Amino acid sequence: MTKRYLTSNQGTTVIDDQHSLTVGERGPILLADTVYFEKTAQFDREKVPERVFHAKGAGAFGYFVPYKSFDFLTQAKFLQNPEKATPVFTRFSVAGGSAGGADTVRDVRGFAVKFYTEEGNYDLICNHVPVFPLRDPLQFADFVHAVKPDPVTNARGGPIAASRFWDFMSLRPESMNFLIYLFSDIGTVKSYRTIQGFGVNTYKWINLHGEEWYVRYCWEPCAGVEYIDSKTATQLAGTDPDVASRDLFDTIAAGESVEFEMRIQTIKVEFECDQQFDILDPTLIWPENLFPLIPVGRMVLNKNPENYFAEVEQSAFSPAAIVPGIDFSNDRVLQGRIFPYGDTQRYRIGTNYLELPVNMPRSHVDNKMQDGFMQIKCNADIANYLPNTLNGGMPAWAPEKGKPSQEYVSGSVGRQEIPGDNYYQPGYRYRSMSGLEKKHLVSNIIESLSLAYEPIQRRMIGHFMRTDSELGNRIAQGLNLNI
Structure with missing residues (x-):
């Protein structure tokens, strides 16, 4: 019998799906335990709506090629071979508006990239401003409520809407950096081809020797950075509200490609505490004079979706979709984003949203998750559980690759404000x-x-x-x- 290895629904190999990720032998389960949460959330939905945020979007397919091997930083295979292209799908979006809103309004733009790697899907979730308005994910629902129409009148403009937004921001002073970006001309966009993308959160890259780096991502448009002023944005919102979406589609339809360069900033994990600011704080940038941008590779978008609903509206991204060689930091906002993104899609699209073509990993998926809404995958194994002997114990746990990442965590359990310089x-x-x-x-x-x-x-x-x-x-x- 051919040996098969256990994978997540994203197609990445799973080393152990029987023991939860905890702090110590008797400690609490960590939110970063993606294996536990994926397995449990899928189980919760085994029996048988517009995005709340980033509702309006546009997307395109293409590929990504690294400039060279980055094996000295990460073991991720898609970052090793400059001769090998990794297929991608990228979705650009307007964060706060509805699906019928204008592309040019003052708002954050989403910049989400799905890499269909040979090791499973890797989703890189970015915004077009380099900082986040909050330090704690527990406040995110309140932030979204504050920027959405009020629940009484459902109005988007006027004194009530403005008061709701500024009331919340005035009580969260860590948002000041975000506000300076948002209310500059960066906040108004005419073309998705000329915006930057920033990972905002801090990730880890790990090489085969177990060496770890903190990493922040940046996408730089090869066509140059360009934004518009408030007056132009208002005019276009009335005369051409879909200008950015149409511009992306028309450019690719005309035979031109839309290209971005991936760049990263890095620092060895052991130097975290030597910095003068908290490098895991998503409300702060990493100054480029201290952390120079390193060119990594180029993304080329050259194929339009054939059907908007099937391939753009139903596309789904999650920071939990990572591959070997890339891991989570203790950035609290990132930790808080690991579970909700996938859970949102299970509610919005369906339990088996990863079986839709736009979301489906190109690598082999093999696990014991079953049934639920719109299940199309046929699992012929009689033993739909692990461990088992009836199916030869398959799929087996995947072997570890390289030296595993290890982190010692200790401290009292409590709800604590994260300190930081807001100004x-x-x-x-x-x-x-x-x-x-x-x-x-x-x-x-x-x-x-x-x-x-x-x-x-x-x-x-x-x-x-x-x-x-x-x-x-x-x-x-x-x-x-x-x-």
Whole structure:
């Protein structure tokens, strides 16, 4: 009998599916235990809607090729051979709006890439701004509620909508860096071909020797970076609301490719505590003068979807989809994203969403998960459980590859605020802007904040003053407030 190895639904090999990942022998199960959560969530749904966030999107197929072997950093196979192309699917999206919204509104853009690697799917979830508004994932549902229409009137504009947004942000000062990016011209987009993509979260790369690096990702558009001002964005929202989606499709339909260069920033894991800021904090960037960008490879998008619903609307991404050589850091936001993304898709699309062609791994999938809505995979094994002897114990646990990652964790269990500097980086960014960039930033903030209730305006100006006194004073003057 041919020996088969156990895999996850993403097609990656599983070394052990009988023992949970815990802190110590008697410690709690970790949220990073993707094997446990995938197995349990699938089991929960064995018996037999628009995305809440990133609802409107556009996508394209293509391939990724590394420039050279990166075996000195990671054992991930798709990053080893410059002669081998890995198929990809990329979805761009508008974060806060509905499926019928405009592409150009001030918002975060999603930039999600699915690598169909020989070791299983690897999903790299990025945004077009390099920082996140929160440090703790427990606050994410509140953030989404605050940027969505209010539950009473369902209105997106006006004083109530503005007050809801700025009320939440004023009570989460770690969002200041995010706000400086969002209200600059970066927040308004005309083309997906000219936006950057940032992993925001910190991952680990591990080589065959067990050496570990913290890694942050960046996608750089080969066509150059280009954004639009608020006035142009408003005009296009009324006259051509699908401009970015149409531009992506039309460009590829005309025979041109859309290309991005993957770049990374790295630091050895053992040097984490030597830094002057928390490198696992997603509200902060890694300064490029301290952590230079390393070119890794090129992604070429050259094929349009044949059917939007089947291939774009039903596409599903999850940070839990990783491959050997790539692992999670203790970035709390990343830890909190590991389970919900896949769980959302099981609810939204169906239990077996990974059997849809756009989501299906190109590598072999072999496990004992079964049934549920829209199951099309035929499992002929009589023993639908592990361990077993009736099926020769198949599929067997996969052998470990290289030296395994080991991390010792200790500490008391509790709910603790993550400390951090909320004002230095956004202040530095403001001071590094050109005069025109500052003018647009201030104008954009005033336009939005002027609609909020005055107590919220004053609270926000306090944060802007701590970010940079000139910035705070210019906003206060624009709002006719005496500070």
